[in-house]
Amino acid sequence: MTTDASAHPRPAPRANVVLGLLLLAYIFNFLDRQILGILLEPIKADLNFSDSELGVLTGPAFALVYSLCGIPLALLADRTSRSGVITAALAAWSGFTALCGTATGFWQLFLFRLGVGLGEAGGVAPSYALVADTFPAQRRGRALAIFSLGVPIGLGLGAILGSWIAATFSWRTAFVAMGVAGLILAPIFKYVVRDPPRAPGTTAPSLRALGATFPAVARKRSFWLMAFGASLSSLVGYGLATWVASILIRSYGMTLMGAGQFLGSLLLIGGSAGVFMGGWLADRLGSRNRRWYAWLPAIAWLVTAPLYAAGLLVDNLVLVWALLLVPNALNILWLGPITTAVQHLVEPSKRATASGSFLLINNLIGLGVGPLLIGAISDQLKSSYGVDSLRVAALAVLAFYLVAxxxxxxxxxxxxxxxxxxxAG
Structure with a gap:
């Protein structure tokens, strides 16, 4: 086996700076996307929303625009500047996050969440492509996994900081503070991050060529299986990320700040370990057999479902935390392997568009259905299970991990x- 340095070229130092800023932007992406989850209980108390209405705000209100605009913005990034599109997206979703703190009713908050979704639609797919263009194939899985650390870090910090700001000041202040912080980052990102030169001989897809780009990836059976598998996993994952804090408050009697710290520690420790482990294993095992890019998520989800169920069924909070730590790592392990595999289903110039196609499916099902489904089930079960209806609803959706x-x-x-x-070359 070849072991010289040329076989595994190291990325230039500037590549690591770019990756760091992409990670920071992605942290804000998920922080702003999911901060609503930790604030559901004070918003519910202040504005008198039902669980179904909260499910609409956390799911379809965001996912509708986010999913449908992902492909056009990915196409724009492929044809123009990926870093430029990401910068504009960061400024947009941060501004609308700040506006969420001014909402006084359901439809106003619904429209502001649509705006957050519109902004974030331009962030992820171009970032995947920018990472893939910046790092060599041998290190791409780990680079994408480091980038994907933005998911658990953003979720974890959103739970911890959001609950602290809301408990100390108000839920409105939490939205405004997070949005302003993202607006400050946007010009820094624009100044530092530049697109690397495109590979010689590659051309970006045009609007007309999009008609050929999507069928090219759609003809591949593994694309659909990975997309729907990841989507069903995201249905559960986004749903749990949205509602677990409320479960801790209602079923376990925790305070808002206590629930934020409990959930945030699980996401930061377990989620970060799972994302990085997924990328490292994908590079290590996938180089020997590409089937590992699919085997790794499948094995992880098989273990996640029963462990998560066990954690939600016990009443001792120390035991709950211990039981939920491992599934919080395994349920997110898929990000490195699957996002890397999707990048390799098309030629380099079409990566952002392929990622946008994948994200369209993933987010319509995962984001659009997950939080709303749990909220709707909870409302239906409230007469039978009372405050535990939300916990029972969360247990019911764990079966989707097995299908995934x-x-x-x-x-x-x-x-x-x-x-x-x-x-070559």
Whole structure:
């Protein structure tokens, strides 16, 4: 086996700076996206919303615009400047996050959440492509996993900081503070991050070429299996990220700040370990057998479902934390392997568009359905289970992890055939 330095080229120092700023922007992406989850209880008390209405605000209100605008903005990034599109997106979603703190009713908050979704639609797919263009193939899984640390860090910090600001000041102040912080980051990001030169001979897809770009990836069976498998996992993951703080407050009697610290520690420790482990294992095992890009998430989800169920069924908070730590790592392990695999289903110039197609499916199902489904089930079960209706609703949706695992095992059978090799040179 070749072991010289040329076989595993190290990224330039500036590449690591770019990755760091992309990670920071992604942290704000998820912080602003999910801060609503930790603030549900004070918002519910202040504005008198039902669980179903809160589910609409955390799910469809965001996911509708976020999902539908993802592909057009990814296409724009492929044709113009990926860093430029990300900068504009960061400024937009941060501004609308700040405006959420001024809402006085359901429809006003709904419209502001649409604005957050519109902004964040331009952030993720171009970032995936920028990471893939900046780092060599041998290190791409780890680089994408480091970038994906923005998910647990953003979720964790959102829970901790959001609950502290809301408890100390108000839920409105929490929205404004997070939004202003993102607005400050936007010009710094624009000044530092530049697109690397595109590979020789590659051309960005045009609006007309989009008609050929999507069918190219849509013809690949592994794309659909990975997309729907990840979507079902996200349905549960986004739903739990939205509602676990409320479960801790209602079923376990925790304060808002206590629930934020409890949930935030799980996400920061477990989630960060899971994301990085997924990228490291994807690079290490995927280089030997590409089926591991699908096997890793499938195995993780099979373990996640029963462990999460056990954690939600016990009443001792110390035991709850211990039981939920491992599934909070495993349920997010898929980000490194699957996002890396999607990048390799198309040629380099079409990566952002391919990622946008994947994210369209993932977010319409995961974000659009997950939080709303748990909230709706909770409202239906309230007469039978009282304050525990939300906990029972969360337990019910864990079955989707098992279906997701089955789809990824099926994807492993075709992923090698669908893989697109890196161009020489």
């Amino acid at each position: 695992a089955l789809l990824l095992f099926l994807a492993s059978r075709t992923i090698e055939r669908d893989w697109v090799e890196e161009p």
